[in-house]
């Protein structure tokens with residue numbers, strides 16, 4: 001019975017509205033004590049984690065997902081696990097275990113935990129270790145920056161190696177993926193294995209073929225491949241299959257120091273960063289090896305259930321992340337069947353457990369009950385054994401956090417704004433209808449997304465549309481080449497943050513692109529509609545171009561306004577100013593964080609607030625790790641600095657900003673988890689003031705529809721990772737299909 005309660009707790013049953021009876025049940029949950037070198041006294045639920053995590057590491061799962069709500073101390077819990085395990089498992093035991101588990105792989109085992117986190121969290125991880133562990137008891141290496149490889153570190157000399165998602169991805173790209181080559185005919189970049197297909201069918205002399213011929217060719221290739229499989233089965237041909245995936249070459253080409261060793265443990269902080277399983281960051285992380293694996297995230301599911309697969313795949317949980325052969329007993333982990341499965345049966349004879357039992361029934365099931373059955377399977381069978389989630393409400397007694405008041409502030413446009421918005425809306429509707437009439441709606445998702453972005457910007461401030469860079473850049477690019485265009489994200493229309501370049505040469509913020517494709521599924525480029533392939537190799541040039549845009553932050557949109565004296569605010573800015581005034585009136589020392597998805601809007605807000613004598617500091621994705629640290633420092637330590645203007649993408653996760661007690665969310669995002677992450681930068685352990693979070697929307701605009709979509713996504717989260725089975729029943733079949741699209 002006690003065990004059942006423990007399981008319930010692990011799945012977050014003791015969450016929303018935990019009764020005193022349930023609280024009593026918590027007493028039965030086992031706890032473990034951290035070693036003396038952890039100086040911070042752990043709270044009860046943190047000790048429960050420790051007991052659970054040690055048991056998980058000793059089980060077949062060898063890890064799991066810690067999905068506690070934001071701000072409950074996942075970092076210190078992970079640190080406590082590492083240090084406890086260091087005490088419990090002497091080095092020789094570890095090396096025995098690693099050799100028995102290394103499955104014949106040749107990677108050198110290292111007794112060290114690799115922590116992978118967003119750039120903004122690196123300093124915080126290092127500080128948490130420094131502050132809360134005995135001096136000199138823990139050895140930490142921050143593996144980041146241009147000279148990292150030249151240092152030739154021996155990771156065995158450290159307890160923690162802290163690095164970032166972008167470092168892992170960059171190392172993987174540099175060392176493991178083959179370099180792209182340029183097509184002589186169209187001048188575009190392709191991976192070598194894709195180039196052959198490109199030249200055969202779409203470019204150069206080969207492009208003369210008709211579609212029919214191309215199909216016949218492809219059929220023949222199928223026959224050839226079958227013959228190869230047969231030969232391989234007979235042992236007469238040892239060649240690899242054609243068209244192998246880039247990831248598959250890792251074993252032979254890998255020189256990335258992080259990929260060359262077998263870690264004792266990998267901890268993914270803000271693990272939802274790999275929610276898009278096909279992105280290079282996810283691939284780079286899947287290519288790492290370790291004994292134990294942990295994913296930390298307060299929001300492991302953001303848009304759709306399919307995103308959980310990335311975490312399951314990272315954890316390598318059997319059988320959920322495996323492929324099975326219909327004709328024999330083989331089972332393989334990687335999706336790259338062509339290279340790795342040597343059972344001889346064709347790749348189409350293999351099926352992925354996740355797709356068969358979870359993803360496909362939800363997406364293509366003939367009835368909603370089929371989809372719901374899969375949801376139950378997901379919750380009860382897949383997640384129950386590997387996820388531990390506690391909420392602030394459920395653990396209120398342990399945490400003793402001050403209250404959090406969330407308000408949705410609905411304002412109206414003034415007459416001028418309304419006219420501007422309506423004109424844009426009518427124009428957008430005409431375009432939308434033309435897609436419907438032509439029957440090309442589904443092919444124009446990208447353009448529709450673009451139209452929606454414009455509308456959302458118009459709601460914030462008409463300047464964002466009227467003085468957007470698009471028109472200006474278009475003119476300038478005629479004379480200056482396409483370089484300038486490269487600095488504007490094709491999705492959010494701001495200067496790019498963490499630039500990525502698509503094969504069609506359009507550029508985007510990396511996070512915009514991931515969210516965009518996660519929201520819409522497999523998509524075409526928002527700027528030109530050709531199928532979207534992202535070329536991360538050209539990121540550096542993107543960065544350079546961004547840097548060349550003189551004074552990107554301040555001179556951005558403000559530099560395009562002819563006369564700053566004529567600057568006009570907007571209803572949203574006015575509403576914010578009123579809220580900031582109220583904040584200061586209530587508490588003379590209060591500070592607030594303002595989040596927006598549009599950095600140009602942050603510029604307008606900054607100008608407007610500073611004009612009223614309110615000192616602000618800004619953090620956005622164009623800043624490097626030092627600049628970000630400096631901005632956080634100013635906000636934390638300068639009592640006059642009242643407002644932190646933060647790009648939702650760059651500052652919405654991982655930061656501890658309990659010095660502030662107010663959050664202002666200027667524009668709703670499609671995904672409610674992103675907003676929760678942002679709000680919880682201040683509602684966390686260490687906060688002593690009551691928290692106020694204000695979400696701004698303008699009535700009768702697209703923002704109200706976004707709120708409706710958010711409600712649906714919240715239900716999906718509650719029905720899976722959270723604990724609200726009835727949440728699922730509120731969604732229609734159409735909702736499910738839309739939300740769960742892979």
Ligand SMILES: Nc1ncnc2c1ncn2[C@@H]1O[C@H](COP(=O)(O)OP(=O)(O)OP(=O)(O)O)[C@@H](O)[C@H]1O
Nearest residue numbers: 041042043070071072073074075076298654684685
């Ligand atoms: N037992 C404790 N006693 C005092 N402070 C604690 C304790 N545990 C954690 N904290 C503090 O709580 C704050 C929030 O912790 P942390 O950043 O690890 O939260 P988190 O769950 O990782 O949040 P997020 O998901 O937003 O990254 C930190 O300042 C940390 O030092």
